[in-house]
Amino acid sequence: MILSALAFYLFAGIAVLSGLMVITARNPVHSVLFLILAFFNAAGLFVLLGAEFLAMILVVVYVGAVAVLFLFVVMMLDINFAALRRGIRQHLALGLAVGIVLLAELVIVVGAWAVAPEVAAHTAPIVNSAVTATNTQALGAILYTRYIYAFEGSGLILLVAMIGAIVLTHRARAGVRRQVISKQISRSRAETIEVVKVPTGHGI
Amino acid sequence: MMPVPDLIPALPELFLAVAAMVLMMVGVFRADRTSAVVSWLAVLALIVDLVLINRGPLARTVTFNGMFVTEQFAIFMKSLIVVGSAVSIVMARQYNERNRVDRFEFPILILFATIGMQAMVSANDLISLYIGLELQSLSLYVLAAFKRDTVRSTEAGLKYFVLGALSSGMLLFGASLIYGFAGSTNFDQLAKVLSSEAGLGSIGLIIGVVFLSVGLAFKCSAVPFHMWTPDVYEGAPTPVTGFFAVAPKIAALSLFLRVMIEPFGHLVHQWQQIIWAISLASMVLGAYAAISQSNIKRLMAYSSIGHVGYALIGLAAGSAEGVRGVMVYLAVYLVMNLGAFSVILCMERRGESVEEISDLAGLSKSQPMTAAALAIFMFSMAGVPPLAGFVPKFIVFMAAVHAGLIWLAVLGILASVVGCYYYIRVVKLMYFDTPAEALDPTAGGNAVRFVTAVTAVIILLFILIPGPLLATAEAAAASLFQG
Numbered sequence: 001m002i003l004s005a006l007a008f009y010l011f012a013g014i015a016v017l018s019g020l021m022v023i024t025a026r027n028p029v030h031s032v033l034f035l036i037l038a039f040f041n042a043a044g045l046f047v048l049l050g051a052e053f054l055a056m057i058l059v060v061v062y063v064g065a066v067a068v069l070f071l072f073v074v075m076m077l078d079i080n081f082a083a084l085r086r087g088i089r090q091h092l093a094l095g096l097a098v099g100i101v102l103l104a105e106l107v108i109v110v111g112a113w114a115v116a117p118e119v120a121a122h123t124a125p126i127v128n129s130a131v132t133a134t135n136t137q138a139l140g141a142i143l144y145t146r147y148i149y150a151f152e153g154s155g156l157i158l159l160v161a162m163i164g165a166i167v168l169t170h171r172a173r174a175g176v177r178r179q180v181i182s183k184q185i186s187r188s189r190a191e192t193i194e195v196v197k198v199p200t201g202h203g204i
Numbered sequence: 205m206m207p208v209p210d211l212i213p214a215l216p217e218l219f220l221a222v223a224a225m226v227l228m229m230v231g232v233f234r235a236d237r238t239s240a241v242v243s244w245l246a247v248l249a250l251i252v253d254l255v256l257i258n259r260g261p262l263a264r265t266v267t268f269n270g271m272f273v274t275e276q277f278a279i280f281m282k283s284l285i286v287v288g289s290a291v292s293i294v295m296a297r298q299y300n301e302r303n304r305v306d307r308f309e310f311p312i313l314i315l316f317a318t319i320g321m322q323a324m325v326s327a328n329d330l331i332s333l334y335i336g337l338e339l340q341s342l343s344l345y346v347l348a349a350f351k352r353d354t355v356r357s358t359e360a361g362l363k364y365f366v367l368g369a370l371s372s373g374m375l376l377f378g379a380s381l382i383y384g385f386a387g388s389t390n391f392d393q394l395a396k397v398l399s400s401e402a403g404l405g406s407i408g409l410i411i412g413v414v415f416l417s418v419g420l421a422f423k424c425s426a427v428p429f430h431m432w433t434p435d436v437y438e439g440a441p442t443p444v445t446g447f448f449a450v451a452p453k454i455a456a457l458s459l460f461l462r463v464m465i466e467p468f469g470h471l472v473h474q475w476q477q478i479i480w481a482i483s484l485a486s487m488v489l490g491a492y493a494a495i496s497q498s499n500i501k502r503l504m505a506y507s508s509i510g511h512v513g514y515a516l517i518g519l520a521a522g523s524a525e526g527v528r529g530v531m532v533y534l535a536v537y538l539v540m541n542l543g544a545f546s547v548i549l550c551m552e553r554r555g556e557s558v559e560e561i562s563d564l565a566g567l568s569k570s571q572p573m574t575a576a577a578l579a580i581f582m583f584s585m586a587g588v589p590p591l592a593g594f595v596p597k598f599i600v601f602m603a604a605v606h607a608g609l610i611w612l613a614v615l616g617i618l619a620s621v622v623g624c625y626y627y628i629r630v631v632k633l634m635y636f637d638t639p640a641e642a643l644d645p646t647a648g649g650n651a652v653r654f655v656t657a658v659t660a661v662i663i664l665l666f667i668l669i670p671g672p673l674l675a676t677a678e679a680a681a682a683s684l685f686q687g
Contacts, residue, residue: 148209149268153323153335156221157342160316163228164346167309168361 008048015041028074036067053136210267213274216256216282217322223249224315231308238308239300243293246311250290250318257282257322264686266328270390273328276683280531280676281325281458284538288451289318291542291655296443298649299549303557305351305441313350314447317343321455325462330379330389333459337375337423341368344452348440360439367422367432375419381412394467410474417478420463424456426516427485430509434497437505442557445501446545449508454534457515461527464519465684472522479520480612486513487619494626500548500561503626504541507585510623511537517616518600521607528674528681529603533596535673536584536666540593543659544581547574550648550656553641561630566639574653575634577660584663586627587620592666595674 018041021034039062046055143151211218227249231242257279264275293311300306320343323336345368349361383389385408386397398409422429437445464475490510497503515537518530551558568575584593597620604613666673 145209146269147271147331149214149271150331150335152221153332153339156316156319157335157339159225160313160339160342160346163309163313163316164342167307167313167346168349168352 004048008045011041011044011048014038015045028079029071032067032070032074035070036063039063039067051135053134053139056136209269210265213261213265213267214272214326216253216260217319217326219256220249220253220315220319220322223252224312224319227308227315228312231312239306239310240297242308243297243311246315247290247293249315250286250293253318254283254286254290257286262683264683266392268332270392271329271332272323272326273391274326275686276676276680277458277462277527277531278325280680281454281534282322284454284535285318285321285325285451288454288538288542289314289321289447292443292447292451294651295446295542295546295549295655296441297651299441299443299557302555303351303441307350310347310350313343313347317347318451321451324455324459327459327462328391328466330383330391333463334372334376334379337459338372340452340455341372341423344368344448347444347447348436350444351441356439357441360436363439364432364436371419371422371429374415374422378412378415378417378419381408381415385409385412391462391467395469398468398470410471413468413471413475414478416463417460417475417482420456420460421482424453424460424512425509426482426512427489427509428482430486430489433509434502434505437508438499438501438559442501442545442549442559445504446542446549449504449541449545450538453508453512454538457512457530457534460516461519461530462684465522465527469522476520476522479516480609483513483516483520484612484615484619486510486516487616487623488513491619491622491626494623497626498561499559500551500564500630501559503561503630504544504548507623507627508541510619511585514597514600514616514620517604517609517612520609520612521600521603523603523607524678524681524685525606526600526603527684528677529596529600531677531680532599532673535677536592536596536663539659539662540581540584543577543656543663544585546648546652546655546659547578547581549652550574550643552644552647555644555647558643561633563640563643564630565633565637567634567643569639570642571645574656577656578634579631580660580663582627582630586624588624590667592663595667595670 015038018034018037022031022038025031025034039058043055043058046052046058223246227242227245230245231238234241260274260279262276262279264273266273293314296310300310317340320336320338320340323332324340325336327333327336345361345365348364349358351357379389382394385406386394388394388397418429422432425433437448440448464472464479468475486509490506490508490513494503494506494510497506511533515530515533518526518528518533520526521529548559551563553563564575564578567578580591584591587593587597601613601616604610604616
């Protein structure tokens, strides 16, 4: 019990601190690295909650894809971060006010949370928690049975997104040299090598 | 283990999805004339799809754990959508070839959009509604920007994408409020919750429904969520505009009908005022804003906004008669618009597409048959009696009167009188103005000319045998009220 409480404070503390570092670090590359640290700690929090599938997804998708994409953007594009940061002092008060309002709203929502009795009457849990061993298995079991229609539909949407990206950006460029292996190995010596007799004292 | 869900009701969608993916493989691996082969195979797939749709179960069938529903209403709407998509592919052939955008992805994206639209029509859950909507919208954004080397087309695609994302956000916000206050995303469950006294009083639920209808109004471009329509219609390649004007409109309106009548049917007094206002605003803006247009595609955009307004009268009535009116309206609207766009596709001068209304001046001298066909479409859109366009207008106005919405009917008729002006202006231009330089007599190609001829004949002769369509629509409308 005490161990999990300690682990919670460790993960939560590091997550908050690295979140702060993301916005205060001078070097944008460091910001992205702190963001990755924050993701890892959030994944740790998910593990503590018993949501190991979400933890894995967080690491795979956010650390593996999104954060690396950010890193690419930061390193490849020449963005002047110092210029972006310039106005921070005069906007600080406004930003803090917005942040405090958001925090207050969140506290109010969480504090006043109540489920309407008529709603609770007809929402039964979809997953039978006694049967399934891990939540990966439980999610898979409903994703491929109960929600198969939505799942396959989403697959089609992603396929269309891929086709769309190709249609709108792909160009068959002229003058690109492609390797054609069959052509390479079917060449005979006679058509590639030419023996030229060069008289002494002359160029070709 | 859960049993495999019943796949038979969703057979048309499954078939079309598999066909689209197979055609994509055909497109990638075939070396020459890919686009033509894929286009015609796509049309074939849509014809098979149409047969499968019409062989589906007539009674209300729910599958995929309540996410998917089909009944006569769905069959009717899906048939219209599939016809619209297939004709759009046929009409696009020559345009795409001439404009060097002849790529095999075009018919494939239309197929994916059609799957999305069929999913919209058959949605029985807020999740499946959203997935169908996004599948359709995403394909349409790409199609709008399909002529990617022109600024106008890319601008149209980007504008549509940004505003479409905004409307999807609103729709999702509404859906999450509905889920939060009713505890379910399933339409049957929602209807059950709302049939009790406790469910009706929830103000959060009503706000959710308002946001949901904003999202849907955006997708069928009803005022005040119409701003994207003229720009996207003008910028998109003409065959794509023709497609936009028919199939997605039908899908969005049938989704609107289903959402309002099935899960939220008990809230009719709440949403009736919203639909009333949207409908009136669309009719009036469609009529007045079209007057000053000089580009024929923008004119068609405003015309389609006006037509959505008339169709929404039937929804505002909230009765089976009104829904029947909307269905007949959409069927006739499909034919009229395909016809009108087939003529617009034929507007070429010295091999270049032209889009100004003034380019049509004197068309009656150079191409009397085309001019006559366009005149038929314009008179029909204006709602002049012997032509097809009059019948659905009459039905929706009667439904409004029977539902006690007499003012809406009166104002609608006045708006339609204003609308006559710009439709008949096109006719006047073709027949009585000094001829402009003649348009190419062979532009458009045989397929497009054939579409013009067939649609014109249907519009002209519909009044003689309206029975079958009206009876089917009546049965289909009744099937929506059983659930």
